[in-house]
Amino acid sequence: MPGLKLGKNSKPARSEQPDESRRNFLKASGMTLGGLIVGSVFGGVLTDNLEKNNSPAPASKPEASLQDALMFFNQEQFKMTEAAVERIYPEDENGPGAKALGVAFFIDHQLAGPWGYNARDYMMGPFVQAQATQGEQSRLKRNEMFTLGLEGLKSYCQQKYKKVFTELEAQQQDEVLTAMEKGDKFPMRGVTSSSFFKMLRSLTIEGVYADPLYGGNRNMNGWKMRKFPGNQMSYAQQITKEGLVQMKPKSLQAHMSE
Amino acid sequence: MGWVGGIIAAELTKAGIQVVGLERGKSRSTEDYFMDHDELRYARRFELMQDLSKETITFRNSESMRALPMRSYGSFLLGDGLGGAGSHWNGQTHRFLPYDFEIYNQTVERYGKGKIPEGMQLQDWGITYDEIEPYYDKFEQVAGISGESEANPMLGKRSHPFPTPPMKKTPILQRFEEASKKLGYHPYMIPSANLSENYKNPDGISRAACQYCGFCERFGCEYGAKADPVVTVIPTAMATGKLEVRTFSNVTEILHDGKKATGVVYINTVTGEEVTQPADVVVLGSFMLNNARLLLNSKLGTPYNRKTGRGTIGRNYAYQVNSGRAVGFYDDEEFSTFMGAGALGMEFDDFNGDNFDHSDLKFLHGAGIRISQNGLRPIENNPAPQGTPTWGKKWKETTLKYANRVLTVATQGASLPWKHHYLDLDPTYKDIYGKPLLRITFDFEDQDRELTKYLADKAGEVMKEMGPSHVEIKDKLDPYNIVPYQSTHNTGGVIMGADPETSAVNSYLQMWEAENVFVVGASAFPHNSGYNPTDTVGALSYRAAEGIQKYLKQGGMLV
Numbered sequence: 001m002p003g004l005k006l007g008k009n010s011k012p013a014r015s016e017q018p019d020e021s022r023r024n025f026l027k028a029s030g031m032t033l034g035g036l037i038v039g040s041v042f043g044g045v046l047t048d049n050l051e052k053n054n055s056p057a058p059a060s061k062p063e064a065s066l067q068d069a070l071m072f073f074n075q076e077q078f079k080m081t082e083a084a085v086e087r088i089y090p091e092d093e094n095g096p097g098a099k100a101l102g103v104a105f106f107i108d109h110q111l112a113g114p115w116g117y118n119a120r121d122y123m124m125g126p127f128v129q130a131q132a133t134q135g136e137q138s139r140l141k142r143n144e145m146f147t148l149g150l151e152g153l154k155s156y157c158q159q160k161y162k163k164v165f166t167e168l169e170a171q172q173q174d175e176v177l178t179a180m181e182k183g184d185k186f187p188m189r190g191v192t193s194s195s196f197f198k199m200l201r202s203l204t205i206e207g208v209y210a211d212p213l214y215g216g217n218r219n220m221n222g223w224k225m226r227k228f229p230g231n232q233m234s235y236a237q238q239i240t241k242e243g244l245v246q247m248k249p250k251s252l253q254a255h256m257s258e
Numbered sequence: 259m260g261w262v263g264g265i266i267a268a269e270l271t272k273a274g275i276q277v278v279g280l281e282r283g284k285s286r287s288t289e290d291y292f293m294d295h296d297e298l299r300y301a302r303r304f305e306l307m308q309d310l311s312k313e314t315i316t317f318r319n320s321e322s323m324r325a326l327p328m329r330s331y332g333s334f335l336l337g338d339g340l341g342g343a344g345s346h347w348n349g350q351t352h353r354f355l356p357y358d359f360e361i362y363n364q365t366v367e368r369y370g371k372g373k374i375p376e377g378m379q380l381q382d383w384g385i386t387y388d389e390i391e392p393y394y395d396k397f398e399q400v401a402g403i404s405g406e407s408e409a410n411p412m413l414g415k416r417s418h419p420f421p422t423p424p425m426k427k428t429p430i431l432q433r434f435e436e437a438s439k440k441l442g443y444h445p446y447m448i449p450s451a452n453l454s455e456n457y458k459n460p461d462g463i464s465r466a467a468c469q470y471c472g473f474c475e476r477f478g479c480e481y482g483a484k485a486d487p488v489v490t491v492i493p494t495a496m497a498t499g500k501l502e503v504r505t506f507s508n509v510t511e512i513l514h515d516g517k518k519a520t521g522v523v524y525i526n527t528v529t530g531e532e533v534t535q536p537a538d539v540v541v542l543g544s545f546m547l548n549n550a551r552l553l554l555n556s557k558l559g560t561p562y563n564r565k566t567g568r569g570t571i572g573r574n575y576a577y578q579v580n581s582g583r584a585v586g587f588y589d590d591e592e593f594s595t596f597m598g599a600g601a602l603g604m605e606f607d608d609f610n611g612d613n614f615d616h617s618d619l620k621f622l623h624g625a626g627i628r629i630s631q632n633g634l635r636p637i638e639n640n641p642a643p644q645g646t647p648t649w650g651k652k653w654k655e656t657t658l659k660y661a662n663r664v665l666t667v668a669t670q671g672a673s674l675p676w677k678h679h680y681l682d683l684d685p686t687y688k689d690i691y692g693k694p695l696l697r698i699t700f701d702f703e704d705q706d707r708e709l710t711k712y713l714a715d716k717a718g719e720v721m722k723e724m725g726p727s728h729v730e731i732k733d734k735l736d737p738y739n740i741v742p743y744q745s746t747h748n749t750g751g752v753i754m755g756a757d758p759e760t761s762a763v764n765s766y767l768q769m770w771e772a773e774n775v776f777v778v779g780a781s782a783f784p785h786n787s788g789y790n791p792t793d794t795v796g797a798l799s800y801r802a803a804e805g806i807q808k809y810l811k812q813g814g815m816l817v
Contacts, residue, residue: 244592
């Protein structure tokens with residue numbers, strides 16, 4: 001993989017004012033090297049732009065990671081989630097969006113796991129309407145809330161646009177999400193639309209920036225966009241340096257291969 | 259078994275006394291932190307914290323509300339497993355001020371009784387700074403605290419220098435130092451339990467220096483550089499052969515005859531068996547909330563009655579007031595804010611305690627004003643100026659721009675006790691064993707709002723001096739809300755003092771109502787200061803260890 005400009009061995013250096021073009025970002029982050037077939041992203045905007053920029057296209061279509069399969073969502077739920085998180089964290093000149101970063105897979109895996117089932121939360125009753133200062137008091141598990149949230153999203157779009165969410169224009173999708181966030185006549189069962197939006201937003205940020213081992217932050221591209229070096233064992237030599245020290249990021253996988 | 263249990267076990271076993279340590283969680287060692295640099299697992303999914311499905315607390319702002327359970331983590335985090343909260347702390351190791359221990363007398367002396375507002379239950383600790391100083395010193399030597407030993411006019415005197423030099427003074431810290439000195443304040447390096455250099459403590463335990471990896475609070479330290487009971491006092495105790503640690507052993511009740519304890523009952527959570535463990539002395543060293551809960555569930559000591567003011571168990575619950583802050587955005591500079599250590603920072607105390615005149619102010623005490631470089635991790639730190647959309651293209655762009663361009667001058671304010679802030683048993687909600695949960699009744703008061711506003715303005719002056727493109731000052735304090743994380747500096751409930759009418763334990767942490775029971779921890783704080791609590795918890799643990807040895811020799815009340 002072509003590293004960041006700074007090269008190997010995490011050699012520290014002063015930061016330069018970052019104004020990387022997306023093309024540079026993509027080159028630097030090695031995005032074309034595979035593992036990125038997320039939904040339809042491979043035929044999407046990123047590749048188109050790369051080709052326009054005469055970047056070398058992969059000789060053959062890389063194979064998807066065998067881990068890119070679903071534990072919780074059905075296909076429709078997955079696609080809806082993928083489209084929604086892309087609006088929350090869109091692909092832009094800074095680099096990939098939530099879709100290409102694998103955030104929908106991240107969310108799928110989280111909902112299927114202990115967090116999605118509230119395994120370590122207090123779930124005994126009675127369940128009583130809370131004041132705003134007392135926190136969530138739902139009898140539902142997070143993954144049940146998420147399912148009902150998507151159901152609400154689906155019927156809202158059906159009612160208002162006679163379309164499914166994934167077929168809407170980006171701007172319409174933003175309108176839908178804005179209404180959902182505001183809780184503006186956005187009926188849902190078992191969860192308010194604004195708390196569903198909050199969960200969706202929070203999961204998106206986690207999926208963008210958590211270690212890639214959870215299925216998001218593909219190729220550490222979430223970290224690269226913000227120059228976060230991930231899992232480093234020591235900054236003892238760098239921490240007294242002025243400015244931003246840039247380093248080639250490492251994920252936790254580095255520990256397995258060391 | 260955290261700091262309290264570990265320290266007391268180390269001191270007693272070194273003196274030849276047999277100790278059984280009952281830990282409800284699992285055992286833990288530095289090897290368990292192989293995959294430690296995982297923000298999602300540790301900081302967001304709370305790997306090191308207590309399993310709330312088994313036990314939590316309930317909360318209400320006031321008596322007019324119905325208390326409801328804290329179903330998932332937010333405002334504070336409860337440790338679990340060997341090391342307890344001493345495994346997931348940051349390592350900031352401040353002493354309290356001489357003023358703290360005599361807060362009532364000194365307030366009355368300087369400002370008159372009328373200065374204390376109606377309902378504020380201010381009281382002295384039954385121990386002075388000079389009396390507790392040797393125990394602070396002991397803890398700091400054992401933990402290897404790194405700090406600046408030069409006399410600081412804002413702080414109490416030290417009998418010995420810190421055992422290790424201060425942490426590295428990074429460019430960010432230097433900038434804070436210059437700005438605050440220019441304004442006439444007295445900044446110093448925060449005393450740190452993240453070792454500045456390799457260190458061998460008086461018990462012969464050697465540990466390695468901090469690597470500034472940026473994963474401290476909510477994480478364990480894979481190097482053992484952060485002082486944690488698991489790498490300090492517990493091995494010291496184990497080496498004597500006199501400590502038996504029983505993990506997966508959840509104490510549910512203290513057995514007693516109304517005057518003395520005879521032992522405890524615990525559930526072996528592996529087999530489900532209920533086990534009775536007899537004891538000559540029982541030490542409660544769990545997190546402060548559970549110390550109070552165990553006493554209430556065991557019907558040991560007189561519960562605090564908020565209406566009559568009588569009784570002591572549950573009295574003076576306090577917290578921390580830390581909403582005031584100033585955030586500086588730098589359009590033309592970037593910093594390595596992802597590097598850091600839990601206790602890497604600088605602070606000044608010119609507006610802490612009674613270091614400044616309160617005559618014309620509508621609050622007592624104050625806050626430390628500080629900059630920290632703890633390591634900003636990407637899920638939890640996405641700063642953007644006010645008015646930025648909270649999602650979408652603009653949000654992404656802005657948070658990426660400012661990812662390494664924001665510094666914060668924060669305040670950590672004292673939380674003073676009120677008659678109507680207390681702990682008792684919840685009438686409705688139970689744990690998995692059917693025992694009532696602890697109920698917290700707490701809110702912020704006008705005192706806290708005034709303090710926040712005043713201190714945030716001071717923080718703002720420093721921040722502006724540090725040359726950012728623009729500054730946002732957060733000086734509003736909303737009602738206490740259990741959802742956003744604020745601080746794990748919960749205090750009180752089983753407080754110390756000189757008077758059995760208004761305190762549960764004496765200055766040796768010995769229960770007034772049961773002479774062979776010692777209740778140790780931040781549960782003993784009659785109020786909370788503008789500092790992190792662990793140094794004081796450590797000092798009180800050494801004090802209690804001395805008291806227990808005295809008690810085993812002579813019996814009776816030690817005070």
